[in-house]
Amino acid sequence: MIFGLGAPELIFILIIVLVIFGPxxxxxxxxxxxxxxxxxxxxxxxxxxxxxxxxxxxxxxxxxxxxxxxxEDAPIADPDSDADASTSGEKFCGKCGTANPPENHFCKKCGAKLD
Missing domain, CATH: 1.20.5 (Single alpha-helices involved in coiled-coils or other helix-helix interfaces)
Known part of the structure; x- marks a missing residue:
């Protein structure tokens, strides 16, 4: 079976193609x-x-x-962020550098596990 088609269906399609395009x-x-x-x-x-x-x-x-x-791999701080991670309690993703709320266990941008 090809794409869910059996032999009778394939033969029928070949006959139609033969009629349309010619031998x-x-x-x-x-x-x-x-x-x-x-x-x-x-x-x-x-x-x-x-x-x-x-x-x-x-x-x-x-x-x-x-x-x-x-x-060790240190978290990468977001350069656009004015807040410091130590004062705001945010967790920074070590993979993409996105700031995440402290209660998150996974990065909201890339899904990597936060330390």
């Missing part, structure tokens, strides 16, 4: 359909490879930063 144009139609599917697959593979490469680069940057400094 002379079927090879051209199949060739163009094959090229289209191949192009879509290549595009999806490139997008996945690009995303994996960006993730690896981001991990390398974090690892390099941690290797250079012997300190």
């Amino acid at each position: 002379k144009n079927l090879p051209k139609l199949g060739k163009s359909l094959g090229k289209t599917v191949k192009g879509i697959r290549e595009g999806m593979d490139e997008a996945q490879d690009g995303a994996k490469g960006e993730d690896a680069e981001a991990k390398d940057v974090v690892v390099e930063h941690n290797d250079d400094a012997d300190v």
